[in-house]
Amino acid sequence: MDAKLLQLLKLVTEEYIASAEPVGSQALVERHNLGVSSATIRNWFALLEEAGLLQQPHTSGGRIPTEDGFRLYVEQFITPKSASKKTRDRLSQAASLDEDRRIKLVAREVADSLGLASIVALHEADTYYTGLSQLFAQPEFRHWQRVVSMTELLDHLDQTLGSLRRTTFEQPQWFIGKDCPFGPASSVVVASSPQGLIGILGPLRMDYQEALSHMIAAIEALS
Numbered sequence: 001m002d003a004k005l006l007q008l009l010k011l012v013t014e015e016y017i018a019s020a021e022p023v024g025s026q027a028l029v030e031r032h033n034l035g036v037s038s039a040t041i042r043n044w045f046a047l048l049e050e051a052g053l054l055q056q057p058h059t060s061g062g063r064i065p066t067e068d069g070f071r072l073y074v075e076q077f078i079t080p081k082s083a084s085k086k087t088r089d090r091l092s093q094a095a096s097l098d099e100d101r102r103i104k105l106v107a108r109e110v111a112d113s114l115g116l117a118s119i120v121a122l123h124e125a126d127t128y129y130t131g132l133s134q135l136f137a138q139p140e141f142r143h144w145q146r147v148v149s150m151t152e153l154l155d156h157l158d159q160t161l162g163s164l165r166r167t168t169f170e171q172p173q174w175f176i177g178k179d180c181p182f183g184p185a186s187s188v189v190v191a192s193s194p195q196g197l198i199g200i201l202g203p204l205r206m207d208y209q210e211a212l213s214h215m216i217a218a219i220e221a222l223s
Helices: 003-019 025-031 038-050 067-077 085-097 099-114 132-136 144-155 157-166 208-222
Strands: 117-122 127-130 173-176 186-193 196-203
Touching: 003 025, 003 038, 003 067, 025 038, 067 173, 067 208, 085 099, 085 208, 099 117, 099 127, 099 196, 099 208, 117 132, 117 157, 127 157, 132 144, 132 196, 144 157, 157 196, 186 208, 196 208
Parallel strands: none
Antiparallel strands: 117 127, 117 196, 173 186, 186 196
């Protein structure tokens, strides 16, 4: 893909992640030194729409990434980065408090830090989730049916995770949109630790870089 279009996808995605609002061409021109007019940005928007990477939810509004847009954004721009020292220290402290519950304590700390949900699948077939109220505070869950659907999947977490819990993930793995076992409006990143599987669950519009950095720090704390 043309580098300028890929960069525009990155800007739209990150603006949308931050604001939860469709992103307009004029706003991008005003906030970023793009060196082109808003009319040119709209033309590029059209090319990204044709490629299935952006969509226009309202006729007169801006654009948001599609599921494929989010997936390409993650593939191209999300790389392993260290979480802040404060985050690493808090996760290490959580992991040291209670040997029997350390993965659950770490998951809770991750959920609290990100404002998302965390899931845990222990080797002995126990499952656990935390941070649901924070997840449901996200704008995407103003739709009651999404809350009901997500709650049903979490209430049957062992079945929802299915083969994921029986797989060893040497590196964090993303499941986005239709690939996510928690529904097409969601994304989850999972990784294996010595205690079992741990995951970070959020809407499609989640901060993927922060989630990955927290996941890496969580695995380090548990190891």
